[in-house]
Amino acid sequence: MLGRKIARHGLAIVATVLLGGLLSAALVRLAPGFDSDEAALDPHLNSASVLALRQARLEQHNLFRFYFHSLQRAAHGDLGTSISLGQPVSVLLRERAPLTLRLVGVGLLLSWAMAMAMALSAAWLRVSAYDALTTAISGTFLCIPAAVLALLSVLWNVPGALAIGLIVFPRVYRYARNLLAKAYSLPHIITARAKGLSELRILFWHVVPVAGPQLLAVAGVSVSIAVGAAIPVEALCGLAGVGQLAWQAALARDLPLLTNLTILVTLVTLLANSGADVIGHILRGHEA
Amino acid sequence: MKLWRTVACAVLLLVVSVSLAANWLAPAGYARQYREAADAAPSRQHWLGTDEIGRDRFARVLYGTRISLLLAPAAALLSTLMAALVGGLAGYLGGAWARCAMAVTDLFLSLPWLFLLITVRAVMPLNVSPMVSVLVTFLMLGLLGWTSAARVLCSTATSLRDADFVRQARASGLSGARLFWIHVLPNLKPVLYAQFWISIPAFILSEANLGILGLGVAEPMPSWGSLLKELEGLVSVGEEPWKFVPLILLVVVVTSFQLVLSRQDEVAA
Numbered sequence: 001m002l003g004r005k006i007a008r009h010g011l012a013i014v015a016t017v018l019l020g021g022l023l024s025a026a027l028v029r030l031a032p033g034f035d036s037d038e039a040a041l042d043p044h045l046n047s048a049s050v051l052a053l054r055q056a057r058l059e060q061h062n063l064f065r066f067y068f069h070s071l072q073r074a075a076h077g078d079l080g081t082s083i084s085l086g087q088p089v090s091v092l093l094r095e096r097a098p099l100t101l102r103l104v105g106v107g108l109l110l111s112w113a114m115a116m117a118m119a120l121s122a123a124w125l126r127v128s129a130y131d132a133l134t135t136a137i138s139g140t141f142l143c144i145p146a147a148v149l150a151l152l153s154v155l156w157n158v159p160g161a162l163a164i165g166l167i168v169f170p171r172v173y174r175y176a177r178n179l180l181a182k183a184y185s186l187p188h189i190i191t192a193r194a195k196g197l198s199e200l201r202i203l204f205w206h207v208v209p210v211a212g213p214q215l216l217a218v219a220g221v222s223v224s225i226a227v228g229a230a231i232p233v234e235a236l237c238g239l240a241g242v243g244q245l246a247w248q249a250a251l252a253r254d255l256p257l258l259t260n261l262t263i264l265v266t267l268v269t270l271l272a273n274s275g276a277d278v279i280g281h282i283l284r285g286h287e288a
Numbered sequence: 289m290k291l292w293r294t295v296a297c298a299v300l301l302l303v304v305s306v307s308l309a310a311n312w313l314a315p316a317g318y319a320r321q322y323r324e325a326a327d328a329a330p331s332r333q334h335w336l337g338t339d340e341i342g343r344d345r346f347a348r349v350l351y352g353t354r355i356s357l358l359l360a361p362a363a364a365l366l367s368t369l370m371a372a373l374v375g376g377l378a379g380y381l382g383g384a385w386a387r388c389a390m391a392v393t394d395l396f397l398s399l400p401w402l403f404l405l406i407t408v409r410a411v412m413p414l415n416v417s418p419m420v421s422v423l424v425t426f427l428m429l430g431l432l433g434w435t436s437a438a439r440v441l442c443s444t445a446t447s448l449r450d451a452d453f454v455r456q457a458r459a460s461g462l463s464g465a466r467l468f469w470i471h472v473l474p475n476l477k478p479v480l481y482a483q484f485w486i487s488i489p490a491f492i493l494s495e496a497n498l499g500i501l502g503l504g505v506a507e508p509m510p511s512w513g514s515l516l517k518e519l520e521g522l523v524s525v526g527e528e529p530w531k532f533v534p535l536i537l538l539v540v541v542v543t544s545f546q547l548v549l550s551r552q553d554e555v556a557a
Contacts, residue, residue, distance in 0.1 A: 031411040143542040147500035151519045228400025250410035
């Protein structure tokens with residue numbers, strides 16, 4: 001059963017990544033200016049070289065052939081060369097991925113710590129004023145654009161990971177608060193409280209099993225939000241990660257780089273979501 | 289809560305009215321340059337000072353608010369219509385159409401929103417006229433922002449398809465398109481309204497993010513995104529506090545939308 005679920009997720013990931021790649025390849029192919037090559041304007045090139053450049057472009061005219069060749073090259077580890085940075089895309093990704101992974105990882109930890117601390121305290125205290133305060137705090141952060149939070153983090157010398165944490169936390173808090181409030185209002189948990197069970201025992205024995213699988217799904221989604229948040233944070237804080245690379249590629253219309261980044265980001269978010277789903281399935285299986 | 293909602297509605301109404309009256313309230317056009325007073329502090333002539341090339345910041349805030357507040361709902365309308373068309377029909381028709389539509393939806397949803405926006409924006413020409421950049425930015429938001437709404441509408445339409453009154457109407461001989469138009473679509477209205485209202489603040493924030501990253505509305509056209517880009521040059525928060533006015537305005541407006549939205553959530557529920 002679990003094996004089938006993992007296989008189904010694996011197939012869905014491969015299909016979505018391939019479809020995503022095709023979509024981004026289509027965008028690259030249809031983008032204005034695809035047919036022209038700046039290199040052809042070089043006065044040092046003779047007519048034969050210009051003709052060869054045009055010929056190379058013509059070979060990429062068919063979208064499916066263009067995509068197939070890209071996939072073939074990617075299978076051999078060749079992700080192409082960045083137009084704007086003049087370096088192999090694989091080298092750029094290898095250099096920048098560790099920083100983004102660290103930022104996103106720490107940012108997620110911080111956001112979950114903040115969100116769960118606030119959501120749990122609100123669920124435990126059940127004081128409407130405190131609930132309103134935590135909702136107002138998270139609501140305020142929700143109303144500030146991610147890029148502004150990144151700019152403010154530069155002004156206040158706050159680490160980039162904390163900026164990502166502050167961008168992600170209100171989204172996580174909103175779901176966590178609702179899930180915990182719903183779990184704490186269940187009859188068996190109210191009974192447990194009435195019988196005088198300690199809050200920690202209620203939390204780990206009764207609330208987590210109820211809200212856990214759904215919180216795991218939120219965890220999967222929060223990875224996608226954190227990856228998105230890494231773009232403005234890295235771009236505006238001057239951190240040389242994959243997010244900054246995506247921003248630079250967008251500004252320079254470096255489409256080969258963007259295609260690869262699209263596939264990478266799709267893969268990461270799908271793996272996170274599927275991972276959360278499979279773990280949730282395992283947990284539910286244990287409960288049953 | 290009702291009081292807060294009334295206040296939020298009043299704030300939104302006030303901001304929209306003031307921005308619509310920008311032609312009369314602003315001391316000059318958004319592109320007019322006062323070269324002799326570049327980067328000036330607030331004064332009687334320039335209530336919020338001037339930017340680095342001498343344009344009146346108050347005028348730019350008014351015109352920028354108008355652009356953001358008029359076009360975000362337009363983009364939200366477009367995305368809601370697309371969601372109704374794709375999600376509503378997918379849920380109603382079911383089968384292969386629903387699977388295809390949801391696969392495309394999943395594909396879009398698997399990409400972080402901001403990443404998707406900058407990727408698509410990068411594919412389009414960046415050196416376009418300011419007016420075209422405004423249209424491109426908000427059209428893009430409208431054309432890409434329908435996916436999560438489509439998912440909600442698909443599940444709502446699926447439950448409606450199997451509802452007793454729809455089965456009865458079908459048994460009475462009502463055709464597919466007519467059935468969808470007369471019985472299914474009106475029942476999707478509360479969800480559509482909620483999705484429309486949810487999309488507006490989301491699009492306002494997205495435009496602001498794109499503007500700050502230099503991928504939004506092009507100069508000299510102002511928008512909240514391009515106005516917030518000025519914060520990049522600040523050295524400290526207390527240095528020129530008047531530069532935070534667009535941010536405060538944006539937070540107030542988005543908060544007001546969220547408060548109004550809480551009512552829409554109740555309606556949708």
